Amino acid sequence: MRSRISTIISGHFRSWYRSKSNIFWTIAFPLLLIVLFGAIFGSGSTRFDLYLQNQDLNANTPTPYSQQYIGVLNDTRAFNLHIVAAGQNVSQALDFVKNDAKVHNRGQRLLVVPVGFQNELITTKNANISLYIDQSDQASQSLKGIVFAATNSYASHLSNSTTSIIVQQQDLVTRNIRYIDFFIPGVIGMTLLTTGVFGAVNTNGRYRELKIIKKLATTPLSKVEWILGMVGYQMILATISLVVILFFGYAIFGVTVTIDIYTVGLVVAASLLFPGIGMVLANFVKEAESADAAANAITFPMMFLAGTFWPTNALPEIMKAIANFMPLTYINEGLRDALIYAEPAQALTNTLIALGLAAFFIVLGSVLMNWKEE
């Protein structure tokens, strides 16, 4: 049995590496996307994302001094300011920043204008503001410099040299996610999707058309062995894609990742899930050419809606709801949680959902697959 399965795997694998178009779509295309998207979005905005919490309110309205200070920051045109609700304490505000920054691929940097900011400036001519920033953040030095300069400028504007505003720097240990960090797991998910779905459509649709499956069904090979061979081949392909993409991401863009048990689980899930979907498709669409078109119809919307190129949270509500029904969403988010965010709890949830979907589709695909001619 083992020899039959390994023969199926090696047959698929040989066919794969002997096809230039297979190599292109599995390896070269994802790398090309990484280079293109990395070059377009990798350098990021010329403005720094900065979260700002203004706690200095008077009857729920920012005090004039705090408002003027924020105006000065805005006038530097160096920041995209994102307002954090004033009612939250610092820890809540930092939590909010962490989550929101992840959703929007922003750096985690928070500037807090404290309660009594205006009062202190009027009465003592001294005030403190807090800047929460990660020293390892590549943008931290520039951002800090601009905040300091803007603050000094505002202080001197208030009353020549007598007023002082001290920016208290609070160290934050964060992982600032660049677009490319976000994109790499998406490309891996997309590659697993396309190689899995198209691979299964090809081997089950085209091989059926060429009567290869009919021939195999007259030998001692069983349907289960055939499917195990196909899944084994998909796992090898998925591992190659993962290694190549991660290596490339690291070599060109310095993307570092954490590979853990969830990554393995997600690769296994994807190697079952996407071929399973392909098998279901190949069963319903008998001609190989139509099956290819059906595979395109399934994979393209999934690629764009399931968080490959941009976060699903950034989608309109209706699209977001659709994304929740797309299996690729859980692979993409799981891979991001595992590889980039190092969030084991969320990675576990996504891995379990992906494994559940994988079990469903591979069983459905196997049951539907016509091994004999009946």
Add this chain to the structure above:
Amino acid sequence: MSDDLPASLPGQSDKVVQVDKLSKKYGDNVAVNDISFNLTKGEVFAFLGPNGAGKTTTVEILECLRNPTGGQARVLGYDVSKRSDQAEIRKRIGVLPQDFNAIDRLTVRENINYFGAMFKHQLDADKLIELVDLKDKRDEQFKKLSGGLKQRVGLAVSLVNDPDVVFLDEPTTGLDPRARRDVWGVIERLKSQGKTVFLTTHYMDEAEYLADIVSIIDHGQIIASGTPDQLIDSHGGKKTLIIRDAGEEGLKQLPPGLPKAELRNAGDIAIPLHNGELTNILMSLGQTPLRDKEIEVRRPTLDDVFLNLTGRRVSEEGN
């Protein structure tokens, strides 16, 4: 082996295939209707008929790809309807499905080894390559081969487990005449090695050339069986004397007292021959200007058998 195996095991019975009142229905459509025949060890058996006659359905029942809806069929003594027997049948048969293609990007040798690995024991790929005369193409990818060469790879693949019986479903359909002859050559070699071959075809000449036994199937029913000679003798009609290119003028030059002659499309004159008449007719033709024409005696073929039995001919495409 277990005790409850069927009585007629390989080597214990000469009946390699036994089909008894076999039927296959798809809803109201009867694809195979109550057919019976046997195939004896070492024979080349041709299942002859037009497209849609029920040939492939029958052969696929014997290959355990389809279940019969009535009757019984045994291959090598094993019941094709029994799951446990099917496993035994699969180990011992060789199959070339209709329109089979091997894996495009594997070489000839890799393809043979690929399909060979599905069996516990496989024949040496190089010997099979030699048998089908593909030594020069051994390391060529399948997709680069011509139709005839592809079909020879299919034949090698069907023999890879050294089967007790080989099922070849329309092995020469779509091939040019030369490629067909090459495939016939391989089947002849199998025959000379004593292999049992079950061949389906719509080519009358193929069945006549290769088969020891022919069963003609039409609309799901077997309408005649026997050796090609038996079928021709009993259903082919009379031999015909042909005078080439004689034309209308030739008809007028025929001596009196001959059987009724007819003019055929190319200007040939055809005279039906009754037993013992040939010498007399030739002697009387020798007295006429027709003696200078090319004369041949045409034996009826399976084409004539099919025409006489069904009232129609099978086209080159099998319709």
